[in-house]
Amino acid sequence: MSKAISGIIAPITTPFSDDEVNLEFLKENINKYSQTNLSGYLILGSNGENSCLNDVERHLIIQTIVNAKSSTQKAIVGISSDSTRVSIERTNQAADLGADYVSLLTPYYFKSRLSNEALINYFVDVAEKSKLPVFIYNAPKFTGITLSIKVIEEISMHPNIIGMKDASPGSYMQYIGVCKPDFKIFAGSLDTLFPALILGAVGGVVSLANAFPVQCCRLYDLVLHGDTTEAKGLYMKLLQLNRSVSGSYSVAGVKYSMDIAGYHGGQPRLPLLPLTPDEKASIEKAIKQSKIFPQTN
Template identity: 30%
Template structure:
């Protein structure tokens, strides 16, 4: 049985009008997501704008989410950092404060060679906390191929992978070559991913539509293809926004449309154009109209 089953929301970080972290807003978001039925929470990821947070802010974000979850759902903490030593520190912090696991990128500042990637995960595994390797070759220089994952999976604490390559065929190959559990990493392949063996989904758009996210993933996992596809056709235009570089601005705007505003993004992420916001709003209204 997979350790990280179901829908884990990759949390956005709410900001105030003064662009400070809104910890009360973060608490409210976490409570609402849990009440809506999500299976887990993931602070400190790319969607959470971890790279723009100070050490103090990032520390408090992680501790706030774990405190609010209070054992109701597992918390998996993102550990992306410029050096292996820093990533290990974030992993140790997550372990000390009771996280269920970490979501760990490979080295992010340059294109490492294979043995450097392997040693990076060896160091993280030695912390003694379950690890979901994060493969995102769209935004970072390393592609955790199935063959490379087969090497990384030899470490005791590497138990899963968030697969964000956009190639759904990877899932079957990973399952064939490793004993890792696979979590869908890009929203617009969630149905396909569940149908070919993914047991979890680290999700973006369900920040704003958690109940619908849980429903569609469960339908797909249960093989209820007709029902899943009926919902998918209405959600897919929104899910597409998770697969582009402006996903943070897009999903934060979806939260505003859902009546749960979380503020803007921090530079270098800037507001989108009026035309881009209109496209998101149209997709959101289309979904709402079809599901009333």
């Protein structure tokens, strides 16, 4: 299997009906996304409310997306566990279900004891036993840990650790300076997507791509072809919209923007609360002001 991947990845949300996972809605979303230039999907990430799902639901979601995606799109499964053993098990279950890659979140519960050595061992141990190529997910907002330059430099040399989704606020240039040339770094949010692409990132994993995949892919294509002036203009529109949607209202905001854009978003699963009428009105206003909707291929 080729390890090459670049472009815009959508961190897929999980649709619920009466608090149950609606696999038909999920399939319909993926069928629509398959008509866009999205390079693939991050499954069971924070936007997928992975921590609110049981193992049966996780497996069904992976299977549904793998079966519904286009043949050119890749399936990346998010792995989040503080146990090396459980992470290895989930990684290889994802492989058996047909995924192409895994994205390995930094363990964090015992962060006071997670030294550089412990973190390096964790990533390497999982990569050694993984049937799939591994991306590292550096997410200080969720874990309270920013992976050090030393950790990234060492683990990037492992042949089965092929890249990183970097959601840190400003570490990209430090990381790229110590990684092997073919280590692929993806921007982990729309906030950093444009500058990261300019500096050499190969793509981005951005929540707004759930509602506006065409515009997010357009931004990537503009940078790829050197049209940075138009790219910057589009980026500023998407940036403001993203801050009004995901930045202000998290998963619930992303899901409501999907509803507006014609996808199945719906409500988040408890304990996350649904949006209030005023919050919905705020998102509607932000989308209208952005002038990026309706979208066309």
